[in-house]
Amino acid sequence: MSRTSLPDPAATPPPAAGDASRAHARAAAEAPSLRLVRLALHGCFYALLAVALVPALTGPRAAAVAPAALALAAVYGAGAVRQARRPRLWLAAVTALWLALLVLDPGFSYVVFPLFFLWLHALPVRWSLPAVAAGTAAVVAAQAATPGGLTAAKVIGPAAGAAVAVLTAYGYATLYRESRARQRLIDDLVHTRDELAAAQREAGRLAERQRLAREIHDTLAQGLSSIVLLARAAESGTPEAHRERVREIGRTASDNLAEARRFVHALTPPALEDAPLPEALRRVTARTVPGAAFRLDGEPCPLPVETEVALLRLTQEALANVARHARADHAAVTLAFHDGQVTLDVYDDGVGFTPGTGPADGRPRFGLHGMRERIAELGGTLTVESAPGEGTAVAAALPVPAAAHPRDALGEAA
Template sequence: MRVGVHVLFALLLALAAVLSWQGARYLEQEAPGGGWTENPAHPFLGEAAGYFPHDATPVRCLVLALTAALAACYLVGTTWDHRLAMGRTTRGPGALRGWWLAVVLVLWFALLMLSTDFLWLLFPLVFVIMHVAGDGWPGMAVVVATLVVGVAVPAFGLPVISDAEGWSVGGLIGPTIGVAFAVAVRHVYRALVEELERQREIARQLALTRARALSAENEAGRLAERERISREIHDTLAQGFNSVVLFSRAAGKALDSGDTRKAAERLGVIGEVAAENLAEARRLVAAGRSGAQAGRTGAKAGKGPQPAASGAGGAAAAAPAGPGLRARLEELAAATTRRFGLPVEVVVDPPGEVTGPPAEVLERVTRESLTNAVRHSGADRARVTLGVWEHEATLDIHDDGHGFDPDAVPEGHFGLAGLRDRAAEAGGSLAIDSSERGTTITARIPLAR
């Protein structure tokens, strides 16, 4: 809008100067018997000011000089204001703004005294006044005073170059309507600018909130991924290393007692567990690499970094296709009996098969429960019962050990907490019932049909 006002001011100033140059021709009427002629359009100037030289050149030169002065003064002020608004200078005009406005109005008043054509500048001057003096009462007072001058000068026939016949209704209503319209446009423009700034601030706040939410989401994803990896390491590699430690101690005792056959058996188990741990470590590495590759692909597609799948879903997706849950449970039970001497019975009732993420969760629950039974319960036997229903699968792992307090798990033991997290991530639940007669761990996992 500033550019439009400046362009309008320049055009009106140039047009008024041209019309004033042409209108000065009526001053060139020769007076009989002398070089002066009476100006009939100045009935209120009296004899001292009612006569002008019949040569219009001085008047024209004065119009051009004042026009050039007004144009130069206006250009200097608006250029400075534009540079300040664009950040090209940090030196504000300060009190010079008021003096600059006063000089512009004085030059305009002087031109108005020469020609009524310069009254047209009143419309863009309203915007300049309100920009410098403000939209409040000081600015409005200057606008009203300028309007009064703009109406009074032509009404009293003061301009030297004028074809006005003095006071008229049109001479009052026209400038008043123009000024009122300019004030209304100024206020509407200011309201639009304020609304635009408000919308920009809202957009900035939304962008900031979105960035914070994205950062929090990414941080939550990283924490969830760390927790998943920690759980995977605990349920696989840590359990395997624990078995290696136990069997290496047993092998050492067997060697000390001279039982080489038993020591060889223990060493064989150590090799078997180490091979399983190696395969599990490779699986975890492959899962991590595939998750990282998926994240890079998602970022290139404009979807942002994609965290690796967590919980049972991620583990199942990373694991290669294999036998169903029943076969895996039977294999796990046989391995537990062979390695630790704990008889484990597997029962499936009602019969059915579980695959995919639910099978992965239930296998992890069984592995951790049997490991705890071997290490801590002193049980003589254990029983794994799998039930496959229409909408969910249930798993009960019972041992006849001495039990424990589920609410008083020693520090540094994360297995039970990990089991609860796995079940919760799969949309299921896990319950622990333990007493002196034994421990039963029950897991319920919904099935996708």
């Protein structure tokens, strides 16, 4: 059966080790007014005990009163400070000592008022209210033994004190329940916030991993693949062609080293550091597929860094596919600037393939998937048109912001 009132540490078992941090957080978040009320209750008990003890020490039973009062003070203090694991046993000892003092001297009647709150807190309803009534009756009986006998004031005073204690305890219990409910709500909000933060961290981790996978595939993997193709080509041919292939391998390896360093420093791609986008695409085209044509349409305008990087990576990926798979006689790259849009087209007349099907070796086409994701993140579209024997056309369209940020801003910041 539930208790009715004062939440006191003396009646609350200590938390398990696994709940220590949560219990500490609740204790820290508990309303200071509740702790102040408990301290005031304990202070009231000792104050009333001292007020009753001073005149009792001058009475005929001082020799018996003093040890009993000291014992009561010690037992009460031990339970309040050490937060007894068995509060009912502690309360029974306090009550027995108080009754002994009440028999010795009726002046200890006033000590019953803080005991009212302890009974209402530590005992179930079916016991606490009878305990308050019994304590009131004991006080009335003790007062009736004083000079003047039993009077209405000696009955009304203790009864009114008991009524006030009961009403106050119930009000305090309501306040405490609201505080606990609010604390549970705070705990839920904190838990939800932690879960949301963890989910955001995980989403960020996955997004970063996906970004790095695209970057590595579009840069280092393509460069290493070019080095492999050049090394195979260098195995045959004239000595002059062999030396040219070796020099090309060195240049490609140097570019890949610069890309690897960029990953560490998060800088602009090396191809865009010393040349505008059209010139960078022209160089990539000539280096990746010798003999491929590059064409520029429209008037170039400053583009955001992420847009230039996306177009550069798309060109590298598409041309790498041409070099590895297309077996094309001709290839062309077209960069066009329109009003509010920039487009990039990569075309070859090679063997083509059926879009939506995997390669013959069974490996997934991560390049196409990565290109679509990269372009889609910038609000653009990517289409791939191909058919067996009819070549392949890769077309990307990206919006150009009205106030595009020049690439130079990142270069100055770096």
